[in-house]
Amino acid sequence: MNTGTLLEGNENMETVLVTGSSRGIGLELTRQFLDLDYEVIATYRGKPSSSLSQLAGEHQYLRLINLEVTHQDSILGLAKHLKGIKLDIIVNNAGISDPSDGDLDSLTAVDWANTFAVNTIAPLMVSRALLDNLRLSSNPRIITISSQMGSLNHQGTGRYAYRSSKAAANKVMQVLAQDLDADKIIVCPIHPGWVQTDMGGTMADITVVQSATGIIDLIHHLTMEHSGRFFTWNGEEHQW
Template sequence: MHFVITGANRGIGQALADRYRVQGHDVTGTARDGSAQVVLDVTDPAQHAAMAEGLAGRPVDLLICNAGVYQDKGHGLDGYPAEMWAQSFATNVTGVFLTVQALLPNLRAAQGKIAILSSQMASHTRAPGGSYIYRASKAAALNLGRNLATDLRGDGVAVGIYHPGWVQTDMGGAQGDITVDQAADGLVARFDTLSLETTGCFETWDGRPHAY
């Protein structure tokens, strides 16, 4: 099977890529810095077009939209500059959509699956304050995934949205609840069970339904 993973050069993306390769799957990883097979800044439409051209005719069984940024960690209400909002949404929301859009022919050919990594911080049931940009962008990614699930059901393409856990990565910090390996193992299990029956789901890394 052929899997495409954005942001596959470190953290969860790299761990997922490693696992799928060990399982014998064909993995296409992307990274904006050129450290994966495909150079892709998910905010750049031209790079999406180049990726689509390079993968033309190759069905994609699973697209994992993992690339993301968390630029506003620790900001107070006097922070959050407008440019940070624009950059974060360009990566965390528009970047997801552009990736899906670029690979739609490949996904339709395989009747594949799309996994979008959002966050529990997207849920309206969790509002402890702070991290306004990250929370808002991940909520938008969750909404995007839910609507894609509706529109792509007729093509046989299932879409799942996932909270990967508070993971000990550069983004999550050393104080995270779980390791990268725990997150990756849990997510692999979640992606395996994603189907048209569960399309539109919002789940945690360990299989619990998450409130929207």
């Protein structure tokens, strides 16, 4: 873990933590939050991408931390490193797709369990470890990047591991919202759209810039009334 001293920004500056920030939606969220004058803590796995490293060289209020979201020791190390630091927003963005086509013949139990570890279990473990940081905020929010493929109303074939992991993540966040209601912590899963990333492919509907812009705009407008509900990147409520 990169354990340098976190910079202290303006007391009115909000701080957001984004997991999986080396590329795709996580990288663009990091970039846009910085442009909006947030202090950003961006996590990466193994080694930061050149794009993320470049951002760190250009922005005073960007902090990079190595985090393996499926390793409890790594998560506890993150919490220890951030002890006493106010977090206003956590964006659980780190996620993986099916390691193969995810069809009926190719799916293995090991692959399925690994997909669940990253997409379903990790968002809860990271969020739980940082609750004390969120409680220091006057407007704390937990956002988990989900998918419409996890909706029971969405039809499709294959991608068993991905679909089921996102459906389970939605339920986890719905329950977490109820558990944290007394703390006034907003919890919402968000469908980011079909995005032109390595995961979404070049034929996807929207760009990563469009997705991140919509997600951030939605985050800005969330209130406790919205907690425990499933939204799309453009602010529409999604069926579970």
